[in-house]
Amino acid sequence: MTAQTATPEKAGFSMHRTIERIGIHNLSLLVALVGLLVIFGTLRGDVFFSTRNLLNIGMGVAILGVLAISQTGVIVSGGLDISVGSIVGLTTVATAMTIQSTEAAGMGILAGVIIGALAGLMNGILVTYGRINAVIVTLGTMAIFRGIAFILSDGQSISIFNDSFRWIGTGRIIGLPVPLWILVAVAIGFYIFMHKSIVGRNYYAIGGNPIVARLSGLNIPRYRVAIYVVSGVMAGVGGILLAARTGSGQPISGSDGLELEAITAAFLGGCAMQGGRGTVIGALLGVAIIGVLNNGMILTAVPTFYQMLAKGTLLILAVFLAEYRLNKS
Amino acid sequence: MSTPFLRTEALTKHFGPVRALTDISIDVHAGQVLALVGENGAGKSTLMRLLEGVFAPTRGRIYIDGQEMRFSQPKEAHAAGIRVIHQEPEIVPDLTVAENIFAGALPRRGRYFLDWSTLLTETTRLLKTFGMASELHPRQLCSGLGPAQRQMIEIMRAVQAGGRMIAFDEPTSSLTEEETRRLFKIIRRLKADGVGIIYISHRLPEIIALADRVVVLRDGTLVDDLPAEGVTEQQITRMMVGRPLSEMFPHRDPATGDxxxxxxxxxxxxxxxxxxxxxxxxxxxxxxxxxxxxxxxxxxxxxxxxxxxxxxxxxxxxxxxxxxxxxxxxxIGFAPEDRKDEALLLLQTILENAVLCVPQKVSNGGFFSRSKALNLISGISSQMRLKAASLDAPITSLSGGNQQKVVLTRWLACDxxxxxxxxxxxxxxxxxxxxxxxxxxxxxxxxxxxxxxxxxxxxxxxxxxxxxxxxxxxxxxxxxxxxxxxxxxxxxxxxxxxxxxxxxxxxxxxxx
Structure with a gap:
């Protein structure tokens, strides 16, 4: 009975879909990125496009990229993890202390990953089985993990003299910094996981509508805990990269708004607050925008305090746009 | 006959591909009870919403006293004298009986102050006319009232606001027998006072007892409009369903499996x-x-x-x-009642919705295989005569019936x-x-x-x-x-x- 009315309408719709599949959202992010490049290129083209500066941007976004990608996973599942900055700080300390006592780079890496996983497990269990709002849980653990980092290190910076460990943060492979390669690996891994694997796709179902997911036989608590553990591990990787780059474990590291930037990038990339939406490519583009913006603001000598204003505004704008898109569709 | 109070001409409401109501022409005369019957989904509620100005018609006209009206919101329909008493009475529980009856038209003293004494006298007068004075007090809070009393308050509100046509949507669904009798008495009085009544009910005996005319809707169209006198329940049922039940449900022998x-x-x-x-x-x-x-x-x-x-x-x-x-x-498969909230992932495509319960059948080593999914689903969905431009279309682009077919496809894909x-x-x-x-x-x-x-x-x-x-x-x-x-x-x-x-x-x- 609807066939005659539906056919022409749907034909138009499928063309719209084709454009959408190319990625109308990612396209608009690219446009924004190019816009920023043009602005900063015009203002400080001499410095901005130098190899050294571009590598600087790449270094700067590597840690952020890892966090933004895993944050995308958490948000798609219907959660949020604002404790990642603190986990980064905690893992730099744990890694540095382990390397100091064992003098083995591998042990330090292992310690960072394990501490990150435990921190994520704690978040996941509290959110899932404690039935506490994810923002509240991770706001609380943000303070807890930071506190533990200070207690462990006694508030001191712990130096790392292991050269093979420091290579992770400062070395290069085919001219590109190692952290950037790690970001590429994480991005590819997550892309395949989120978009191609059955388990990853199930996160879209869980975030999109938990009741439907449960009535389709998914074990939601297990999935939820797992994504927080993944988020913790990725923050651990971020901590390892940071410790390797700075050659130290510092309890305050990662406290300069890393989680804010990661969450901003995820929302810029197309996540929806209530879950069920978001892509790895989008998050990467969001990260690139933030990296360019940060670098450009420094080059054009925007005072630090104003940079903070810009970052906060960008987060709110990103979420506003995400909700606006959702309501329109 | 005189000009009807309310006349609709070819009133039509479509929601996208869904034809909720098509070409409905009815007359409601002052002092007449028009009964509106039809199965669930026949379009009765949509018609009420059009009359009350909640929806704007896709096409067609509404006349009051022979004059064409266009309502863009309920306020305008109310001002024209149209009132609908809904199944769930719209009562503010934390306000008094008097305030609820006069909601939107509270007497004032000066610009900002409520004129309590006028409000109380007016309410007492209304309660007396409706025979409710012994049961309700003007200053009583509405939170403690039962459904019948809440309904009475709505009726009194409609009358005091100058309602010239009152539509009742399943008014007896939550009333006792005694309360139903009282409601009928009041409806007959309203009728005698020259109020036009639309009476929606599934209860055919009530309709035969009250109505002057019976209008039957089926699938959004008007099937018949006939005088109530001499009509039997069987006749109405046949018109509502449209065909003998035996055609839709052929006889079969009861199963004797394990x-x-x-x-x-x-x-x-x-x-x-x-x-x-x-x-x-x-x-x-x-x-x-x-x-x-x-x-x-x-x-x-x-x-x-x-x-x-x-x-x-x-x-x-x-x-x-x-x-x-x-x-x-x-x-076991389970297709829940609430498709939108419990069965469908509204952000996702038809295909993604259809394969939700068979991950092992649409994957290779844990990774989604589009070709496997298409193979599995396109066969089932064409068998189900799913009407969709493509399996990659968003699930929200489908009509309710086709969405339900996707839910069934999901389960048929399982063993x-x-x-x-x-x-x-x-x-x-x-x-x-x-x-x-x-x-x-x-x-x-x-x-x-x-x-x-x-x-x-x-x-x-x-x-x-x-x-x-x-x-x-x-x-x-x-x-x-x-x-x-x-x-x-x-x-x-x-x-x-x-x-x-x-x-x-x-x-x-x-x-x-």
Missing amino acids: VVLKVQGMTTEHVHDVSFELRRGEVLGIGGLIGAGRSELAKGIFGFHRRTSGTVLIDGIELPSGSTAGAIAAG LKVLILDEPTRGIDVGAKSEIYDLIRKLTDEQGLGVIVISSEMPELLGLSDRVLVMSDGRVRAHFDRSEATEEAVMQAAIPHGQSFDGALKHEGAGA
């Missing part, structure tokens, strides 16, 4: 001590009023609710409690033994409805599935089922074979204990 599902003493937070058996190839209907625990029974079997005691066996093997994954693995359908044809047009009935037949007769159908639509329940269980208060109250299952018998059993037949019928709407 028992596939056995529920023994199942108790959850919502249902108590439920026991029954389902055979292969059998359709078991579950009847009862809204809130009787029918959906909860399904969710208990399916593992959505944890069982506190009792067992559920599939082919003699016990299912784990509280595990939907376990139920699906054992071969099912038992399929539980909760209100499978709710909000679905008649064409898709009969397709779904055919599908249920095919599943039982050709594939030997056991099917449980939960339905509030009596013809559907009785027409589809080989046996009928009736629930109330979370318990199974009765069990009928096809030959014993009549509308009266099912209703009688559905009534919560300790209430009369007539009184309890009315709970049907209260829980909705």
